[in-house]
Each structure stands twice: as C-alpha cells, then as structure tokens.
Amino acid sequence: MKLIVTHEQPDFDALAGLALARLAHPGAVAVLGGDVPDNVRAFLHLYRDELELRPPDEVDASDVTELIVVDTNDPARLGGFRDLLGTVPVTVYDHHPRHDAEIRAAHGIQEQVGATATLLTRHLEASSIAIPPQIASLALLAIHEDTGNLSFDLTTAEDYHAATLLMRRGASLAVVREFQSDSSDSDQRELLGAVLERARIVQLGGFTVAVSAFEFPRYVRQAVGSCNRLLGETSSDAALVVVKMEGKTLLFARSLRGFDVGAALTSEFGGGGHAGAAFARSDLEPPEAAARALEALERHMPASLTAREIMNSPVRSLEAEDTVAEAQSQLSRFGHNGAPVVSDGKLVGIISRRDLERALRHDLGQSKVSGFMSRDVITATPQATLIQLERLVEAHNIGRIPIVEGEELVGIVTRSDLLAAHHPPREPATALEVKERLPSEARDVIERAAAELAGTDEEAALYVVGGTVRDALLGRALVDLDLVLEGFAAETLVGRLQRKLGGSMTFHASFGTSTLTLPSGLAVDVAGAREEYYRHPGALPQVTPSSIRKDLSRRDFTINTIAVRLFPLPPELIDPFDGLRDLERKTLRTLHPLSFDEDPTRILRGARLAGRLNFDLAASARNQATQALAGEALAKVSGSRLRAELELTLAEPRVTPALGILDSLGAMQKVYGLEFDESLTGRLDELRTKEEVPDIAYLLALLLGNTAGRAAAHVEEFHWPRRLLASRENLVRAAEEDDVSDEWLESADEAQRSVAKALSPALAARVEAFEEAPRRRKVRGRDVLELGLPPGPEVGEILSQVARARQHGRVNSFEEELELARRRVEERLQRRARE
Numbered sequence: 001m002k003l004i005v006t007h008e009q010p011d012f013d014a015l016a017g018l019a020l021a022r023l024a025h026p027g028a029v030a031v032l033g034g035d036v037p038d039n040v041r042a043f044l045h046l047y048r049d050e051l052e053l054r055p056p057d058e059v060d061a062s063d064v065t066e067l068i069v070v071d072t073n074d075p076a077r078l079g080g081f082r083d084l085l086g087t088v089p090v091t092v093y094d095h096h097p098r099h100d101a102e103i104r105a106a107h108g109i110q111e112q113v114g115a116t117a118t119l120l121t122r123h124l125e126a127s128s129i130a131i132p133p134q135i136a137s138l139a140l141l142a143i144h145e146d147t148g149n150l151s152f153d154l155t156t157a158e159d160y161h162a163a164t165l166l167m168r169r170g171a172s173l174a175v176v177r178e179f180q181s182d183s184s185d186s187d188q189r190e191l192l193g194a195v196l197e198r199a200r201i202v203q204l205g206g207f208t209v210a211v212s213a214f215e216f217p218r219y220v221r222q223a224v225g226s227c228n229r230l231l232g233e234t235s236s237d238a239a240l241v242v243v244k245m246e247g248k249t250l251l252f253a254r255s256l257r258g259f260d261v262g263a264a265l266t267s268e269f270g271g272g273g274h275a276g277a278a279f280a281r282s283d284l285e286p287p288e289a290a291a292r293a294l295e296a297l298e299r300h301m302p303a304s305l306t307a308r309e310i311m312n313s314p315v316r317s318l319e320a321e322d323t324v325a326e327a328q329s330q331l332s333r334f335g336h337n338g339a340p341v342v343s344d345g346k347l348v349g350i351i352s353r354r355d356l357e358r359a360l361r362h363d364l365g366q367s368k369v370s371g372f373m374s375r376d377v378i379t380a381t382p383q384a385t386l387i388q389l390e391r392l393v394e395a396h397n398i399g400r401i402p403i404v405e406g407e408e409l410v411g412i413v414t415r416s417d418l419l420a421a422h423h424p425p426r427e428p429a430t431a432l433e434v435k436e437r438l439p440s441e442a443r444d445v446i447e448r449a450a451a452e453l454a455g456t457d458e459e460a461a462l463y464v465v466g467g468t469v470r471d472a473l474l475g476r477a478l479v480d481l482d483l484v485l486e487g488f489a490a491e492t493l494v495g496r497l498q499r500k501l502g503g504s505m506t507f508h509a510s511f512g513t514s515t516l517t518l519p520s521g522l523a524v525d526v527a528g529a530r531e532e533y534y535r536h537p538g539a540l541p542q543v544t545p546s547s548i549r550k551d552l553s554r555r556d557f558t559i560n561t562i563a564v565r566l567f568p569l570p571p572e573l574i575d576p577f578d579g580l581r582d583l584e585r586k587t588l589r590t591l592h593p594l595s596f597d598e599d600p601t602r603i604l605r606g607a608r609l610a611g612r613l614n615f616d617l618a619a620s621a622r623n624q625a626t627q628a629l630a631g632e633a634l635a636k637v638s639g640s641r642l643r644a645e646l647e648l649t650l651a652e653p654r655v656t657p658a659l660g661i662l663d664s665l666g667a668m669q670k671v672y673g674l675e676f677d678e679s680l681t682g683r684l685d686e687l688r689t690k691e692e693v694p695d696i697a698y699l700l701a702l703l704l705g706n707t708a709g710r711a712a713a714h715v716e717e718f719h720w721p722r723r724l725l726a727s728r729e730n731l732v733r734a735a736e737e738d739d740v741s742d743e744w745l746e747s748a749d750e751a752q753r754s755v756a757k758a759l760s761p762a763l764a765a766r767v768e769a770f771e772e773a774p775r776r777r778k779v780r781g782r783d784v785l786e787l788g789l790p791p792g793p794e795v796g797e798i799l800s801q802v803a804r805a806r807q808h809g810r811v812n813s814f815e816e817e818l819e820l821a822r823r824r825v826e827e828r829l830q831r832r833a834r835e
Contacts, residue, residue, distance in 0.1 A: 002027065002028035002029065002064075002068060003029055003064045003084075004018055005030075005081045007034075007074070007078065008034035008077055010034055012141050012142040013115045013145065014071040014072075015138060015142070016115075016142035017071040017093060017117065018030040021070050023129055023131065024123060024124060024127070026690060027690075027692035030054065031053065031055070035221065043138070050135070056081070064088055067084045068090075068108075069092045069103055070120070072103075073092055073102040073440075074096075074102070075103050089106055089107070089520055090104065090105045090106060090107075091105055091106070092105035093110075093119050093120055094116055095119060098440075104441055105441060106441040107477055107522065108439045108477050108478065111437050113156045113158045114152065115147060115159060116142070117139040117146075117162065118158050119158075119475070121166060122474075122476075123476050123477050125165050126471075127613070128613065128654060128657065129653060130169070131169045133169060133172070136166040137166075137171045139166050140167070140173075140176055150163065152256055152257070154274065188222065188225065191216055194212075194214060194216060195227075195229070199230055199233075199234060201236060206304065206388050206391075207258035207387065208234075209236060209238045210234040212230060212242070213241075213242040213289070213290035215244040216243050220245065223241070223252065226241055227239050227240070227241040230254075236256070237255070237257050238255040238256060240293055241253075242286045242290040243286065248283075249282045250279070250280075251281070251289060252279055253273075253293070255276050258302070258304075258387075259297050259302075260300045261276065261300075262274040262278040263300045264293065264296035264299065265279070266280075268292055269289075280293075305385070307383070307411065308383070308403075310386070310417050310418070311412060311413045312411060312413070313403075314411075315409055315411055316330070316336065316339060317340045317341065317342045317409065318351065320341050320369060323367065324359045324366070324369060325360070325365035325366065327339075331353050337353050337400075338351060340400075340402045341370065341373045342409060343370075345408070347402055351374065352399070355373070380401050386421055389418060390418055400412055430573060431565065431570075431573040434468075434469055435566060435571065439478055444501075445497065445518075445522070458487050460488035461567060461568065462567040463483065463486075463563045463565050464563070466482040469564055470559050474613070480522070480523045483525065484526075484529050484551055486528075486548055490512060490514045490526040491514050494526050497516055498516055501516070501518055502518065503519055513525060514527075529547055531551065549574075553577075556599075556606065557609070558578060558591060561579045562583075587617075588609065588610050589618040589620065589621055590602075590624060594624075596621075596624050600633045600634045601645055603665065603667055610657070611652065611654065611659075612652055612654070617661065625665050629667060640719075642671055643718045651695045655684070659678070660678055663678075672718075673713055674710065680759070683758035684698055694750050696751045697750075697754040699720070699724065700727055701758065704728055708725075711725060730748065730752060731759070734756055735759050738762050739762065741803050741804075743800075753770075778802075778806070778814065779799065780799075783821065787821060788829065789825045798824045798828075802817050805820055
C-alpha cells in the first residue's frame with residue numbers, strides 16, 4: 001500500500017497536497033489526522049466524499065510499501081508515521097526551506113515556492129493528469145492562503161502560473177472566499193480583540209512589524225488566525241503574536257515582506273515554517289519571548305538594496321552659472337527630466353526640465369540656472385535603503401534624489417531606478433535551478449560524486465542529463481537520476497558510491513553504463529560520455545567514449561539533450577540543440593532526418609513521451625516517422641524489443657494518448673497488427689486515476705477491439721500468454737450479456753475485472769459490488785460432487801442456480817447455499833431413479 005501523509009495541524013495546503021498526491025499516485029491511501037482548524041474542518045464536511053481521506057487508526061503500518069509526504073520536510077511533524085522513515089521508499093512534495101535534518105527522499109519535488117499545491121499542480125499538468133474542478137478549487141484555496149492572496153514576498157511566478165492552471169481546470173473563487181477566513185468562535189473573537197488591543201508597531205531596518213505579546217486566561221485553538229488578522233489590520237510588513245496560554249508561550253509570525261520569519265523562529269526557538277509563516281513554543285514570558293523574536297527577525301532580514309547599488313554614477317550635473325538655454329539643451333541631449341546643480345563641486349540645488357521650460361516661455365533663456373533651481377534639496381547617503389528612498393520620494397513628491405557622501409555628489413536615484421529595483425529582469429532556466437528542484441537523495445548522490453571526482457588527479461566532469469533535466473525544468477517529480485561522466489570511468493565512480501551509500505550495482509559493459517539502486521529506491525544511472533553508430537537500421541548501437549556534446553548528439557529528441565554540469569564548478573546549463581525552446585513549445589523534434597531509420601523504436605518511445613507530457617510531434621518528426629515505417633528498417637527490429645516498448649507504454653499513467661499518436665502514424669497496424677479504438681482504453685485511463693489498473697488490462701482492451709483472428713495473430717507474433725485469448729472471449733460474452741455471474745467474477749483476474757468495469761456502467765456496478773462484498777465461502781463444484789451428484793454438466797447447472805439465488809439475495813450464507821444445492825441434487829437423483 002502506498003500511503004500519503006502530511007504534518008500535524010494540517011492547513012489547506014496540507015489538505016490540497018493530500019488530494020493532489022492521490023491524483024499523482026493512483027491507488028494510494030491518503031491519511032488526515034491531528035488538530036484540524038475550523039475552516040479546514042468546515043471544508044471537509046462538504047468535500048469529504050471527494051477527498052476520500054482515512055483517519056490514521058485505520059492504517060496498518062506493516063502494509064505500507066511507500067510513504068508519500070506532502071507539505072513538510074520535517075520528520076518530527078509526521079506523528080506516528082515517522083517510524084516508517086528509513087523502512088520504505090519515501091517521496092516528498094514540499095515547499096519549505098531545505099535543512100540538514102530534513103526527510104531523506106528518493107523521489108518527489110522540493111522547491112521554495114509559495115505553496116506545496118503549486119508544486120503538485122505543476123507536476124500533474126506536466127504529466128497530463130487532469131485535476132477535477134473540486135480539487136482545483138481546494139488547491140487554489142491553498143495557494144491563496146499560503147501566499148496571502150498571492151501578495152507575500154515568498155510568492156513566485158510558479159504560484160501565479162499554478163493559479164492560472166487551476167482556474168482553467170474549473171477552480172471556484174467563491175470557494176476561496178467562503179473558506180479562507182476562519183469561522184471564529186467566541187474564544188477566538190475574544191483572543192483577536194486582545195491581540196489588536198495590545199498591538200504596537202516596531203520599526204526594523206525600514207520595515208514595520210506589528211507585535212502583540214500578553215497572557216490569555218484559557219487555551220484557544222487555531223490562535224494563528226489572530227496573527228493573520230493583525231497583519232491585515234495594521235498593514236504592516238510583518239506580524240508577531242506571542243501569547244501565553246495554559247502555562248506555555250506560543251509564538252506566531254507572518255511576513256508580507258522584508259523578513260524570513262521561518263528562519264528567525266527556527267534559529268531562536270526551534271520552531272518551524274517558511275519565510276512567510278512560522279510557529280514556535282517557548283518557556284519564556286511573552287514580553288521576553290517577543291523581544292528575542294524581534295532580535296531574531298532583525299538578524300534574518302534579507303539584505304536590502306541600498307542607494308549605492310541602484311544609483312546612477314557618475315552624475316550628469318549642471319553648473320550654477322549655466323544658462324537656462326544651455327541646461328535645457330543638455331537635458332534634452334541626454335534624455336533627462338532634471339539634474340542636480342553644483343557650484344565648485346558642491347551640491348547647491350536641483351532643477352527639473354519643467355522649471356527650465358517655464359523660464360524659456362518667459363524669454364529667460366540667458367538667465368542663470370541658479371535663479372530657478374530648488375535650493376531645498378532632499379538628499380540621501382549611499383547607505384540609504386530602497387525602502388527609505390521610496391519613502392523620501394513619497395513624502396516630498398520628488399522625482400530624483402541626489403546621493404551625497406560628505407559634501408561630494410556621488411550619484412543620483414530616480415523614480416525609474418526605484419521601479420527597476422522592484423522588477424529585475426527574469427533570468428532564464430539556470431543550472432542551479434535544476435539542482436535545487438531535486439529531492440534530497442539525488443542531491444546527496446551528486447554532492448558525493450563531485451567529492452569523489454575532486455579527490456582525483458583526473459580532469460573529470462560530472463553532468464546531470466536527459467530526462468532528469470527535462471523533468472526538473474518542467475516541474476515534474478524525479479523518476480531516476482541520470483548522470484554522465486567525462487574523463488572518469490562510470491563503473492569506478494558507481495563502485496565508490498555504493499561503498500558509501502549502499503544499494504545494489506549493475507554494470508553494462510557493452511554500453512559503458514552502470515546503475516546504482518539505493519536502499520531508498522532511487523535508481524542512479526551513470527554513463528561515460530559516448531558516441532554511437534548503427535551497423536544497420538534497427539540494430540543496437542555500437543558505442544565508443546567521447547565528449548558530452550557528442551553524447552548529447554546521439555539522443556532521440558532535443559528536449560532530452562539538455563545537460564547541467566555540476567562538477568567542476570560553477571554549474572553550467574548546456575543546450576546545444578535548442579531543447580529549451582522545444583520545451584517551451586511543447587514539441588518533440590528529432591536531431592537529424594534519419595533518426596527513426598537508425599532506430600525505429602524511437603517512434604514508439606516518442607509516442608510514449610509525447611503522450612506522457614502532452615507534447616506534439618513536430619511536423620518534421622511525423623514525416624520522418626511515416627517514411628521510416630514505410631521502409632525496411634522495422635523488419636530488422638526484433639519482436640522482443642517491440643513487445644518491450646509496448647509493455648512500457650501500457651505502464652504509463654495514461655496509455656491512450658501514446659497509443660493514439662502511434663495510431664495516427666499508422667504504427668499500431670504496421671508494428672503491432674492491431675486496430676485501435678480509444679474509447680475502452682480511455683475509460684481504463686480514467687479508472688487508473690482512481691485505483692490500480694494492471695498493465696495487461698490495456699492489452700486485453702486492445703485485443704477486445706480487434707477480431708478474434710487479428711487478436712490471435714498478435715498474441716502469437718509477440719509471444720503473449722495464450723490465456724489472454726480465453727480472457728478476451730470471456731470479456732466478449734460479458735459485453736454481449738452486459739452481466740457476469742459470480743463464477744465469472746470468482747475466476748476472473750484483476751485485469752479482466754478492470755476491463756469489465758470499463759465496458760459498461762452495469763458491469764462496473766457488478767464488479768464493484770463483488771470486490772466490496774466480504775469474502776465468504778461459496779458453494780463450489782467439489783461441494784456439489786460431495787452431495788452425491790456424478791461429474792457432468794449438471795454440476796455446472798446447479799452452481800448457476802445457486803449463483804442466481806446468491807445474486808438475488810435468496811441465499812445469504814454458505815449453509816443456505818449448500819442447502820439449496822442439496823435440494824437440487826436430490827431432485828435430480830430422484831428424477832433419475834424414476835426414469
């Protein structure tokens with residue numbers, strides 16, 4: 001059983017994480033426990049059936065095969081499920097800051113954005129997994145709550161993008177408005193009144209913090225809501241509530257801008273949270289705890305931009321003796337709207353183009369600038385912060401501030417400079433961004449590998465490549481870690497990593513690759529940089545050592561040719577074939593015209609990748625695929641390779657898109673000899689989002705959509721078990737009758753039952769009732785024989801009669817079934833005796 005858990009005292013982001021993770025991991029069980037806030041509880045009352053959450057006491061930890069953690073990376077916040085860490089593979093989806101004691105995860109996404117719902121929304125969208133409107137509304141609510149309606153400093157472009165995706169999926173803003181505010185009880189209202197009454201405003205480094213510290217006579221649940229209200233009511237940059245209840249001092253902090261409250265409370269009190277929201281406990285009295293918290297907040301203020309960093313220097317100034325006409329000419333030449341005025345190198349005033357134009361309208365062009373300048377100049381030092389500069393502009397309604405050091409004019413800051421400081425140019429995807437999105441186990445492997453290479457005399461380089469980079473840039477969860485080495489043997493490095501990290505190692509000598517499978521479940525593929533050639537179309541490639549660029553040039557599609565060098569430093573993103581552009585366009589493009597002729601299985605892999613990512617094949621790639629399928633290359637590919645590619649396709653979370661692309665290229669008939677009807681596989685895809693559907697069920701669906709002869713030919717050619725043909729016939733009869741007997745259900749395997757569910761609503765209801773019914777003993781053939789009836793068709797007739805009676809509720813136990821069978825056997829034996 002795959003188990004999805006979150007932290008204690010779950011908020012909407014934790015709840016959304018559970019719901020979204022269930023979509024990403026079909027068949028997984030999600031658990032919700034702990035002290036749930038009132039507004040979250042109210043949401044659950046309405047949406048409980050949509051979320052299908054279980055309480056912790058209904059889960060047997062011994063049945064868990066994988067632990068999926070959402071909205072926390074802190075082991076201490078998992079409650080009783082913490083004991084599972086280190087015993088089963090772990091996947092983490094979390095947006096909190098990374099730390100040394102974080103949960104060790106092999107898979108998932110960890111990235112500092114506004115909300116965990118953002119990460120999972122992006123992952124599901126990149127994986128072409130639909131988010132139902134109800135879940136989309138919950139996810140949007142989570143993003144709004146964790147980012148202060150997309151206004152906190154911790155909000156990123158990814159959060160806005162996720163919100164857009166969720167709106168397109170049908171998210172309701174009415175749901176956000178309804179549940180975002182707490183439904184406070186009388187105690188909460190009284191606590192809020194005390195918080196607001198005792199609030200004071202503190203200035204820290206140009207930012208304002210609303211602080212309220214006191215003792216309250218009784219414990220109030222969800223006191224955090226009062227901190228949110230304090231932040232909003234005071235329009236401060238941050239809020240801090242310190243309240244002592246039942247002998248324990250609790251600290252709540254929220255930050256709109258200017259402070260990393262998570263780092264502050266964690267460093268000072270061992271609390272938890274992120275840059276915008278944090279919580280901690282203390283044994284100190286509220287005033288002392290508040291003072292310590294404010295000191296910590298001041299230490300954890302991000303460095304503010306200063307005038308020295310944003311000013312223009314050297315300054316184009318005017319001389320006090322310049323004429324108005326000369327000054328106007330200089331301002332026009334340089335495109336300035338004003339300038340400082342100096343005399344003997346000292347600042348004596350400031351003048352605007354408007355002042356000069358007014359003088360010119362009165363024919364005063366030959367007058368001196370000193371007669372029209374403003375002598376009451378508002379200045380600042382190079383150490384003035386961005387906030388201080390903005391407040392000067394606001395208070396005095398001025399467009400430029402001269403920056404002076406002593407009596408020397410060293411720079412000038414304009415309104416344009418202040419605006420530009422808030423809108424730095426967006427950086428393209430960086431090498432460091434790829435590494436930062438990887439889960440802890442993958443990052444640890446990379447750091448250890450780099451340390452090994454640094455300890456050698458070789459001029460080695462380490463790259464993360466292929467699907468790992470592609471998925472990280474798309475925001476999808478890590479599947480495997482793909483590494484390429486230059487100047488060092490892959491087998492040697494993997495051997496050293498295995499000795500330090502454990503796990504099992506395999507080596508593929510013909511390809512120069514090694515795989516290390518760690519105890520956590522993470523598979524690390526390490527290869528030496530190489531190039532390859534094909535002896536003939538359809539053959540396996542022959543490889544020789546080479547450079548990273550040659551290695552990338554041998555790959556199938558441009559989106560798989562992006563690499564990131566992580567050793568030696570600094571990190572570098574390498575994109576020789578414009579893979580980033582094709583990622584943006586959601587396009588699969590081959591590297592050269594004969595790519596599919598060299599290896600026709602690339603057509604099958606391309607369809608699978610395009611279906612998984614919801615990408616399109618480029619027009620050139622479609623033409624190349626059509627030409628390759630019409631040629632002779634396919635005949636030289638072994639049936640076992642073609643079957644293996646189909647098996648991989650049937651294991652995709654959504655199978656129909658890939659099969660549809662193959663069908664549009666003519667590959668379903670050309671390669672597999674099958675017609676394709678997407679209706680049945682599409683319903684299986686929908687079923688797979690809710691429960692586990694065996695891969696072989698899709699093959700049964702394909703066989704069911706073809707004639708018996710075509711199905712038999714496919715099974716024969718690709719050496720599938722012949723029992724699939726018998727299963728197909730059973731399903732044909734079930735579809736014709738739109739019903740199945742209990743005997744059919746008892747003998748059918750999970751794959752047959754999955755296909756039956758997809759065939760019709762009536763069959764789905766029959767199968768689900770069978771699967772949900774308690775398993776009691778039923779009359780079998782041997783029971784009828786033991787009643788004295790000889791072997792023969794009459795045994796089956798009696799079993800059918802008993803099954804119909806069971807189906808219609810006329811028998812409700814094994815004893816009643818046996819009694820019915822006894823009467824029918826006696827009737828037949830008596831009839832024989834009379835004859």
